[in-house]
Amino acid sequence: MGLRTRLFGNKQPDRDSGQDSENLFDEAFLKQLELLQVIARRLFRGRNRAERKTRKVGSGLEFADHREYSPGDDIRNLDWNVLMRLEQTLVRLFEEDEDLPIRVVVDVSDSMQTRSGDKLRQAQKIAAALAYVGLSNLDRVGLVCMSGKVHATLPAVRGKGRIFRIFEFLKSAPRGGPTDIRSACKRIAAEAGQPGLTIVLSDFYDMEGAFDGLNLLRFRKHEPVAIQVLDPVEADPTASGLRGDVKIVDCEGGDGLDVTLSAATLKAYTEAHKRFCAHLEASCRSRGIPYFRADTTTPFDDLVLRMFRLGGILR
Amino acid sequence: MNFAGFAAAEVATLFAVGAAVITGLYLLRMRRRQVVVPFADLWQRVTAESDTRRLWKKLRRMFSWLIQLLLLALICLALGDPRPDAWLREPVTLAIVVDASASMAGVYTDEQDDAQAEPRTRLQAAVSRARAEVAALGPADRALVISAGTEIRVPAPLSRDAGALLRGLDNVSTTEPGEADLGRALDLAANAVSDQPGGQILILTDGALDRASLAAIDRCIAGPVTCQVKQFGGPAPNVAITAFAARRYPDDREHVEVLAEVQNLGEAPVSLTLDIAADGVSVGKNTLQLQPGARQTSTIRDVDAARTKLVARLLPPPSTELDPDDPTRGGLGPADDDIAYAIVPPLRPLKVALVTDGTNLFLEAALLTLEDHIDLSGVAMPEARPDHPILAEADVVLYDVGDNPLPALPERNLVVFDPWRRVDANFLIPRQNDITRPFLTEQLKDHPLLDSIVLKDVNIRRGTSFALDQGDQALVRSIGEPVVVLRTGSYQTVAFGFDLRQSDLPLRVAFPVLVANIINYFEQSMPGFVASVPVGARRPVKVAAVGLNADGLSSVEVLGPEPGENDASTTIPSEVVPLQDGIFRMRATQPGFYRVVAADGPHAGTEVRLAVNQASASASDLRSRLPELGPEVVKDEAPTPVPLSEGPLWTLLILVAAGLIAVEWISYHRRVTV
Numbered sequence: 001m002g003l004r005t006r007l008f009g010n011k012q013p014d015r016d017s018g019q020d021s022e023n024l025f026d027e028a029f030l031k032q033l034e035l036l037q038v039i040a041r042r043l044f045r046g047r048n049r050a051e052r053k054t055r056k057v058g059s060g061l062e063f064a065d066h067r068e069y070s071p072g073d074d075i076r077n078l079d080w081n082v083l084m085r086l087e088q089t090l091v092r093l094f095e096e097d098e099d100l101p102i103r104v105v106v107d108v109s110d111s112m113q114t115r116s117g118d119k120l121r122q123a124q125k126i127a128a129a130l131a132y133v134g135l136s137n138l139d140r141v142g143l144v145c146m147s148g149k150v151h152a153t154l155p156a157v158r159g160k161g162r163i164f165r166i167f168e169f170l171k172s173a174p175r176g177g178p179t180d181i182r183s184a185c186k187r188i189a190a191e192a193g194q195p196g197l198t199i200v201l202s203d204f205y206d207m208e209g210a211f212d213g214l215n216l217l218r219f220r221k222h223e224p225v226a227i228q229v230l231d232p233v234e235a236d237p238t239a240s241g242l243r244g245d246v247k248i249v250d251c252e253g254g255d256g257l258d259v260t261l262s263a264a265t266l267k268a269y270t271e272a273h274k275r276f277c278a279h280l281e282a283s284c285r286s287r288g289i290p291y292f293r294a295d296t297t298t299p300f301d302d303l304v305l306r307m308f309r310l311g312g313i314l315r
Numbered sequence: 316m317n318f319a320g321f322a323a324a325e326v327a328t329l330f331a332v333g334a335a336v337i338t339g340l341y342l343l344r345m346r347r348r349q350v351v352v353p354f355a356d357l358w359q360r361v362t363a364e365s366d367t368r369r370l371w372k373k374l375r376r377m378f379s380w381l382i383q384l385l386l387l388a389l390i391c392l393a394l395g396d397p398r399p400d401a402w403l404r405e406p407v408t409l410a411i412v413v414d415a416s417a418s419m420a421g422v423y424t425d426e427q428d429d430a431q432a433e434p435r436t437r438l439q440a441a442v443s444r445a446r447a448e449v450a451a452l453g454p455a456d457r458a459l460v461i462s463a464g465t466e467i468r469v470p471a472p473l474s475r476d477a478g479a480l481l482r483g484l485d486n487v488s489t490t491e492p493g494e495a496d497l498g499r500a501l502d503l504a505a506n507a508v509s510d511q512p513g514g515q516i517l518i519l520t521d522g523a524l525d526r527a528s529l530a531a532i533d534r535c536i537a538g539p540v541t542c543q544v545k546q547f548g549g550p551a552p553n554v555a556i557t558a559f560a561a562r563r564y565p566d567d568r569e570h571v572e573v574l575a576e577v578q579n580l581g582e583a584p585v586s587l588t589l590d591i592a593a594d595g596v597s598v599g600k601n602t603l604q605l606q607p608g609a610r611q612t613s614t615i616r617d618v619d620a621a622r623t624k625l626v627a628r629l630l631p632p633p634s635t636e637l638d639p640d641d642p643t644r645g646g647l648g649p650a651d652d653d654i655a656y657a658i659v660p661p662l663r664p665l666k667v668a669l670v671t672d673g674t675n676l677f678l679e680a681a682l683l684t685l686e687d688h689i690d691l692s693g694v695a696m697p698e699a700r701p702d703h704p705i706l707a708e709a710d711v712v713l714y715d716v717g718d719n720p721l722p723a724l725p726e727r728n729l730v731v732f733d734p735w736r737r738v739d740a741n742f743l744i745p746r747q748n749d750i751t752r753p754f755l756t757e758q759l760k761d762h763p764l765l766d767s768i769v770l771k772d773v774n775i776r777r778g779t780s781f782a783l784d785q786g787d788q789a790l791v792r793s794i795g796e797p798v799v800v801l802r803t804g805s806y807q808t809v810a811f812g813f814d815l816r817q818s819d820l821p822l823r824v825a826f827p828v829l830v831a832n833i834i835n836y837f838e839q840s841m842p843g844f845v846a847s848v849p850v851g852a853r854r855p856v857k858v859a860a861v862g863l864n865a866d867g868l869s870s871v872e873v874l875g876p877e878p879g880e881n882d883a884s885t886t887i888p889s890e891v892v893p894l895q896d897g898i899f900r901m902r903a904t905q906p907g908f909y910r911v912v913a914a915d916g917p918h919a920g921t922e923v924r925l926a927v928n929q930a931s932a933s934a935s936d937l938r939s940r941l942p943e944l945g946p947e948v949v950k951d952e953a954p955t956p957v958p959l960s961e962g963p964l965w966t967l968l969i970l971v972a973a974g975l976i977a978v979e980w981i982s983y984h985r986r987v988t989v
Contacts, residue, residue, distance in 0.1 A: 111353035244348070248350050251351045257358055
């Protein structure tokens with residue numbers, strides 16, 4: 001494998017990368033995931049009863065309020081104590097426990113598949129883990145694979161038994177194409193019948209539309225969460241040893257760029273990459289969008305069990 | 316410029332083809348390696364260039380193309396092996412003979428020089444010219460440098476290395492007292508270059524040379540080797556001590572008379588002070604006014620003979636001080652001849668033998684008055700054989716034979732009265748005529764033998780005249796016929812053509828003066844009277860004359876002046892010189908008091924002193940004598956330096972090309988030119 005391949009991977013992404021998701025987690029890790037719960041800062045209206053409190057008053061166990069009895073109400077909910085003391089017919093209302101609509105969006109563009117697809121594999125693992133957490137809490141979890149467009153959508157499913165369907169979806173979903181976060185998010189927001197927690201897993205290598213897409217979801221009442229998956233070698237190529245006159249070609253297409261790679265040039269790129277990521281993070285945090293950075297070299301267990309909990313996306 | 320390798324047309328063709336190939340390669344699009352990246356937009360932003368930078372990038376490409384063409388041109392030129400015309404001449408082997416005599420310390424002036432330029436000595440100008448000659452040498456030329464003072468030195472042997480030659484010239488910085496021995500120097504130069512290709516001799520001198528050196532130059536110019544003379548003249552103000560000696564009074568041996576002769580060799584009147592010191596104590600100070608060419612003798616009388624070391628110095632007048640920046644030193648000129656040394660001669664009686672029949676008491680009486688400083692011995696006529704011990708050891712033998720037969724004469728200094736009294740006599744100066752009652756009509760008044768004597772009124776009954784040979788001097792003549800004759804040679808003979816008994820000369824005041832003159836003349840003309848040894852070539856010195864006993868002595872050690880005893884800055888190494896017949900050959904290079912030490916024999920270790928002086932009017936005369944050889948002798952063609960003294964040029968071209976490649980390589984790897 002040449003230096004170029006080691007640094008930037010093949011121009012044609014490895015289509016088999018990221019498809020060994022059947023072995024994504026071991027049993028012990030799954031047990032740990034079952035103890036976690038995905039946190040939404042806002043309350044979303046669910047469709048099914050579940051373990052998550054909603055604004056909806058229903059048949060939960062916790063008392064919420066009283067209201068006047070009206071014909072047709074279940075007389076079992078009459079507050080007999082009030083009726084006997086005050087001779088008023090009030091019906092007791094209870095909070096409704098519903099599920100949380102969770103949508104995990106995975107960027108499967110070509111930029112995620114460089115360097116043997118490490119970034120895509122890391123994103124798939126994170127997506128599967130978060131989906132499993134959601135399924136364990138009886139939340140409805142849907143998945144979307146997108147690049148510049150939405151490649152495939154897994155409708156929301158419930159129950160831990162659906163995890164294998166999710167694995168299969170991640171494995172078989174089509175991939176490739178240029179990154180266009182804004183277009184993809186626009187489409188996702190339009191197709192989503194119910195807003196919810198939308199977790200976007202991507203390298204966000206979209207100079208103009210990275211933050212716009214997240215902000216669009218926020219406008220559509222979604223609660224977006226940005227998880228930027230990065231390859232450290234791509235972020236900092238100074239130690240790659242690559243020098244000389246090269247033609248830089250984007251893996252997602254476009255004209256080549258004649259560049260003389262010197263130490264100064266590589267250092268300038270590293271600094272520019274840091275500034276790009278910092279700007280994305282600052283933009284997200286200014287709009288209340290949770291932002292996480294997930295390096296491919298960071299152990300996956302540590303990432304899910306520690307960093308996401310510390311960041312408030314899991315508990 | 317010529318091409319010794321490929322012809323100019325071939326070089327041009329090579330360059331044209333190479334330039335076409337290079338240009339073609341530059342016109343082709345450069346193929347770059349492809350690197351696939353996930354975020355090309357960020358690379359685009361990082362490597363975004365300004366218009367100026369983009370223009371410079373294009374110019375750099377043009378510049379790089381021009382550099383490559385320049386490299387190709389250098390290599391093509393190197394293949395042509397270009398050589399300047401100066402390099403294509405026949406190689407030259409040049410012997411540069413630099414006159415380092417005392418006169419070269421004089422001021423040099425050149426009409427072409429700026430009048431405000433700092434004055435230089437003639438030697439400095441000569442060395443500068445020698446440097447120019449070395450700079451003008453081509454890569455195939457060779458040169459050597461010969462310094463011609465009283466000693467001949469070779470500061471730089473035959474070499475092609477200009478650096479070694481220039482370093483050798485650095486050592487030619489001081490003049491040596493005395494005359495330049497150009498004869499030996501030119502012989503050496505001719506031997507060095509005569510068998511070499513393009514042999515040439517260049518003589519750098521001021522022309523103030525003695526006759527021997529002028530003859531040597533004349534021979535050199537007429538010789539087979541090309542010989543050129545470059546003259547470095549200038550104003551010639553100089554005052555020199557041309558003679559300095561001390562002698563004991565004949566009648567008072569404990570006191571000496573000091574004589575110093577000063578000559579103005581310049582062309583302007585000079586005022587100066589002559590200071591004479593004995594053992595460091597000033598014994599006389601005279602202020603002299605010398606017109607151009609004038610010579611003045613100063614005598615200091617009655618100096619105590621106990622003070623043996625005498626030093627004479629020329630100083631500026633008491634009211635003036637020498638300007639250290641004045642190269643003429645107030646008209647005194649070079650300093651070497653402004654100081655002279657003398658030693659009081661050792662007290663040694665002159666051995667005088669008188670062969671007489673005992674009838675001439677006047678002569679004996681006159682001799683007896685001088686007995687304080689002569690060792691007078693009488694020999695009877697019958698015993699006067701040449702091998703008689705007294706005659707064999709005598710310095711002077713006087714024969715007053717009267718009418719007796721003249722005995723066989725020894726090989727000594729002789730004074731013979733009336734040798735041709737008998738016609739069958741055997742005398743070395745032939746008889747010419749018998750003269751009856753001769754009148755002494757002519758005499759050499761200036762001759763020391765006749766000093767303070769007038770013989771014109773002497774009455775003589777009869778006499779004989781002599782037939783002169785070449786070299787004989789007629790001291791006194793009688794109507795043109797030589798009556799008193801001096802014959803010089805290894806021994807000198809004074810012959811009187813009349814008998815003292817047959818004249819009234821012994822009755823005259825002149826007679827004892829004449830006898831004293833005769834004794835003084837032989838005393839001073841003998842090799843034993845060493846006034847001083849001149850610097851320069853080896854000269855014979857009799858050990859007895861300097862006060863050493865020659866018995867059993869086979870060699871002497873000659874030691875130079877002790878530090879501080881003279882003005883020289885260099886120390887002269889000692890030298891052991893063998894003796895032959897009581898004479899050693901001494902070579903002195905610096906004036907001063909030398910010491911002569913008996914190296915062996917019964918008197919080993921005995922040390923005597925000897926004065927060495929420049930004391931030569933010709934050596935002190937700064938005026939050029941080259942015009943005596945003819946106007947065409949002096950050449951004044953300035954050397955034309957070759958453009959590059961190190962060759963060949965193609966190596967330099969390759970070096971430049973390599974340097975360019977190195978710069979290109981370094982800048983390429985620093986990403987400066989791409």
